[in-house]
Amino acid sequence: MFLHKIDEEVSLKLVAMNDAERLFELTDRSRHYLREWLPWLDGTKTVEDTRDFITFSMKGLAANTSMTTMILYKGEIVGAASFNELNWTNKVAYIGYWLDQHYQGNGIMTRVAKGLTDYAFDELNMNKVDIRAAVENHKSRGVPERLGFKLEGTLRQTEWLYDHYVDSAVYGMLSSEWKDKV
Template identity: 70%
Template sequence: MFTYKIDEEISLKLPEIADADHVFELTDNSRDHLREWLGWVDMTKRVEDTKAFIQLSRKGYIENKSLTTFILYKGEIAGTAGYNEIDWTNKVAYIGYWLGEGYQGKGIMTRVAKALTDYAFTGLNLNRVDIKAAYENTKSRAVPERLGFVEEGRIRQAEWLYDHYVDHVVYGMLKAEWKK
């Protein structure tokens, strides 16, 4: 099993089918919390839906198009984070993430996003990392802001969430800026 240790509390691991029950339970227990900002929650109704997500994630990894990981916090799966897409032509990684409700407020996602950003620049030799978040999702937006990402713009009505559109804010970090 591949793991990437971030610190004494947090590591990342590649998704495995054996994780499906736990990840589905985490999703199900955090359903109301996650649904506010994530459009896929209502489509995740059974463990089989989580298994399909894991298979798709592994396919993206094998094809070198993405990297989805499960976040381990003190040995327990707490959420997911990774590169939703890797654009090798333009050397850009697009980070996405979510945490189960009980894992909020511990600084987990900031540490994970920092490690993913560092790995994109030092391990993958990319030039840019982007993070998008819904304009009103202040917790998600706080992550790139804490890490010094530049707020580059607002995309109006970027995503349909169940019954309304939400704007997205785009944050970017360049390799030359990260080194400083």
């Protein structure tokens, strides 16, 4: 089993079918909070929907095109973080993440994004890590900003959120820049 320890409190483990109930519980209890920025909440109404997501995630892992992990904080699943896409041709890893609202404010997501960035460069030999967030999602944008990612631009109306489009801020970090930071 893949377990990537980031520090004494935070680690990542590959999503597994036995995570479905906990993952759905977190999704359901943070539904209103998460719905502001994530487009998939209305399609996740049951544990079975979460199982379907896990199956999809496992197929992405098997195809080596993505990697979905559960965020463990003090041993408990508190959210998810992924390489939503692994572009091997261009050596770019695209990170996505969400965290249960009850665990916000502990620096968890910044540590997770740092851990995934380290993994992308050190283990996957990627050249670039990309993190995107809705322009108005200041909490999510704060993660790459705290890690020194460069704001590369804004993509207009890139995501449909239930009844409106949102623009995405695109952040990037190159392997050569990351190694200079460490």
